[in-house]
Amino acid sequence: xxxxxxxxxxxxxxxxxxxxxxxxxxxxxxxxxxxxxxxxxxxxxxxxxxxxxxxxxxxxxxxxxxxxxxxxxxxxxxxxxxxxxxxxxxxxxxxxxxxxxxxxxxxxxxxxxxxxxxxxxxxxxxxxxxxxxxxxxxxxxxxxxxxxxxxxxxxxxxxxxxxxxxxxxxxxxxxxxxxxxxxxxxxxxxxxxxxxxxxxxxxxxxxxxxxxxxxxxxxxxxxxxxxxxxxxxxxxxxxxxxxxxxxxxxxxxxxxxxxxxxxxxxxxxxxxxxxxxxx
Numbered sequence: 001x002x003x004x005x006x007x008x009x010x011x012x013x014x015x016x017x018x019x020x021x022x023x024x025x026x027x028x029x030x031x032x033x034x035x036x037x038x039x040x041x042x043x044x045x046x047x048x049x050x051x052x053x054x055x056x057x058x059x060x061x062x063x064x065x066x067x068x069x070x071x072x073x074x075x076x077x078x079x080x081x082x083x084x085x086x087x088x089x090x091x092x093x094x095x096x097x098x099x100x101x102x103x104x105x106x107x108x109x110x111x112x113x114x115x116x117x118x119x120x121x122x123x124x125x126x127x128x129x130x131x132x133x134x135x136x137x138x139x140x141x142x143x144x145x146x147x148x149x150x151x152x153x154x155x156x157x158x159x160x161x162x163x164x165x166x167x168x169x170x171x172x173x174x175x176x177x178x179x180x181x182x183x184x185x186x187x188x189x190x191x192x193x194x195x196x197x198x199x200x201x202x203x204x205x206x207x208x209x210x211x212x213x214x215x216x217x218x219x220x221x222x223x224x225x226x227x228x229x230x231x232x233x234x235x236x237x238x239x240x241x242x243x244x245x246x247x248x249x250x251x252x253x254x255x256x257x258x259x260x261x262x263x264x265x266x267x268x269x270x271x272x273x274x275x276x277x278x279x
Contacts, residue, residue: 021140022183023068024190025257029140030063031197032261037061037269044272048132051125063136070137083110083134084141085162087150088226090233095219095226107142111135111218111267119271121278128278132268139218139267143260145252146181148222149229163232168239180241181232185253188246200258214262221263228252 021029037045045061074080082105088095101109117123117131141147146162153160160166163177170184190196216224231249235241 021144021257022186025144025182025186026067026137026140027064028186028190028197028257029143029260029264030067030136032200032258033136033264033268034061034063035197035201036262036265041269041272044275044278045132045268048125048129051129066133067136067140069133073133082106083138085147086142086222087159087162088148088222090149090151090229093223093227095223097219107138107147108218108222111138111142114138115267115271118268119274121275125279135267135271136264139221139264140260142218142222143225143256143263144181145225145227145229145232145256146178148225149232151233166239168235168241170241170245177232177235181253185246185249186257189250189253200254200261204254204258205262210262213259214266216263221259225256228256 034042042061045063049061049066070080070084074084084107086095086100086106086108088100095108097108100106104110104113114131114134118128118135120128123131150162151160152158161178163181164179166177168175168177168180170180171188175184231252234248235245
């Protein structure tokens with residue numbers, strides 16, 4: 001278990017560039033998924049992870065350890081930046097691949113592309129491991145509302161890059177709207193990481209039709225997340241965000257992290273099911 005301190009929160013929110021859900025958010029999604037994997041899928045993932053670094057004796061699958069790898073990859077591969085999001089305009093409620101994912105350069109197509117590589121036994125272990133890392137990360141990204149949305153200014157013709165260009169103050173700290181959703185809301189919600197990843201099992205999943213919720217396609221998930229961006233953009237004109245904004249949006253964060261984990265588990269199980277003959 002790890003306690004997240006206020007100092008880390010302030011340091012993280014001051015970063016100029018936002019990184020998906022942030023390391024904690026991606027780790028939460030990966031851990032929720034890991035807890036829902038069947039034993040065969042776990043074994044296959046462990047085998048892929050071992051292809052890069054031999055595991056310790058009795059080591060178990062640790063999806064959280066690779067959940068933020070795609071952000072590090074982006075540092076040296078700028079061509080991968082578009083794979084982390086899909087910019088569905090706020091004035092449209094549907095996904096239009098011809099407009100929102102030109103040349104396959106968006107999270108929707110990236111998930112499909114790397115899921116295909118993960119399930120392909122003709123690919124090398126290294127290629128399939130890399131695909132696993134991408135899938136783990138991008139499934140998390142696409143559930144963040146501001147990774148599935150974009151707001152355009154009709155007067156200037158410019159977009160706000162999913163809230164990255166919307167300056168706000170969050171609990172007295174200067175930031176931008178996208179960073180608040182990537183990091184700030186989670187840091188203000190998750191004080192005990194170990195307890196948070198098991199909380200959905202008792203507080204969110206019971207009574208819900210998980211069979212239906214875990215379904216859908218990446219495009220469906222993007223549209224769903226896009227819907228919640230309306231709440232993200234609903235903030236005071238002065239840009240001062242505090243407890244009221246946190247309390248209003250905490251349930252959305254909880255929901256999206258939980259569903260990302262459930263859907264990631266299903267995605268990995270489906271992708272790895274046909275790989276029994278892989279070397």
